[in-house]
Amino acid sequence: MTPSLALEKPAAAAPPASRRRAGGSLWPFVLPALIVVASVIVFPWGFTIWMSLNEWQIGGGSSFVGLANYGRLLTDLRFHDALWHTLYFTALAVILPVVLGLFSAIVFHQNFKARGFLRALFVMPMMATPVAIALVWAMMFHPQLGVLNYLLSLVGIPPQLWVFHPSTVIPSLVLVETWQWTPLVMLIVLGGLAAIPTEPYESALIDGASGWQMFWHITLPLVLPFVMVAAIIRSIDAIKSFDIIYAITQGGPGTASETVNLYLYSVAFAYYDIGYGSAIAVVFFLMVIGLAVLLLWLKKRVQWTEVGIGA
Template sequence: MGSRWSDRDYVGVENYERMVEDDHVRSSVGVTLRFAAIVLVAELVIGMGLALLLEKPIKGATVFRTIFILPLMVSPVAVGLIWRYLLDGRIGLVNHYLGLIGIPPQTWLGHPDLAFFSIVITDIWQWTPFIFIILLAGLQALPSEVMEASRIDGANWRQMTFLIKIPMLRSILLVTVLLRLIDVFRALEVIFVMTFGGPGRSTQVLSLHIYKTAFTSQALGYASTIAVVLMFIMLVLSLVLLAFSNPLKERADF
């Protein structure tokens, strides 16, 4: 008696060939790349701005820091539920307050562009604190001698920020981008709860497409193939970023 695998045929690279021709995969890759580019840039800009704002000891800084990191403490599923109800077209608080200033209610999760905008805002709200914490720690760890010498030489705030502080944080910035890039490529829970990839495929990132392929279509082999390609893409991007970021070499040069 043969095993239950005896009637299975080895498909070779057929799944990879199928993936190349799959419109759903191409669409999901496009959504993922667009989503990653927007949220990474926005989170870096906002996170750096907040870190620079709260770098110095000011009155109430501890309270502000605590408030800023609160979204990071909420589970992704809870974040998805919170924003799903906030953006609900009938009972959502967002539409309620927009109505108070004369803006008509919007179907935030029912329109392709608005749904994509909604998951972007949600991700920025949840993960900007992560970048804020890392960059704030990096700013506070910069050598005080360099900062003092720059002030003595007459450097103003703009020069101090863009010519001294940010260049010295290059390695930290690149590592932070790498960590967030990995998170973005495997983002699933929030989008799953808020839109489930809809309307249409407007918010279907690649990780969600893999989930649907594996557990809705029950095509486990094909889903594994897409997951392998996703892992390869993340590996290549990680190696590229790490090639530009070598903290040990920079520390030795310094």
């Protein structure tokens, strides 16, 4: 009689020793990065928020005032003007470089002589130091000695006050930003143009489409996600702009070109009101985050629409 053999369920295989060692050795690699992030980002912002809840003057003590500093912003007319100047400056400093950068990218995408040299010459402004650019443009803006008014006189246009008049100071500063950062937009859009296939254009030529129709129905929809990327980069950079404005006008004449960034600097480092300056910094940070989220949402909508049309 053959003895019956009992079937036993094999025991679960233990995880390899190498896997256990790898799982147990992750923290030594992650912990330094967490410490750096906490010390460089989390702690400064946490401390800024704590300072915004206090009345704190440099050289004096601090006292907890809760949300009083934020309530003060609601009645601070100078902050309201600075907010309007920031939005006005940002809108112009985004629209003009994006439009001119798109046009420049289409021009430089064509084949013509000395295209590489002209491309290199066109991108040189974005490589210069902002303060050096500001000093050069400040001399160019001078009403009597500046070259801009001399050029206007050659075509019969009367001299302008440029950054020395409240109504023209922000458009003049936007002119500097546009000159410096249009090449960046051009490079981003140029990369998008290089990725567009040639088949849609060949089909459009067979159908008798004009150059404008091909641009409006083929080029612009396909390159629009790249334009949105450029707009996001320019928007975040323009709303934080400080060096160009401060070096040319210091927020003047009066407070006509004072943005939130410059007002924050004045409150914290000229008036030594650290608590109120910290409240402005927190609100300004929320503005930047809100703008970034809005633009990223619009970028996703643009990509979704493009995919939906092509499906």
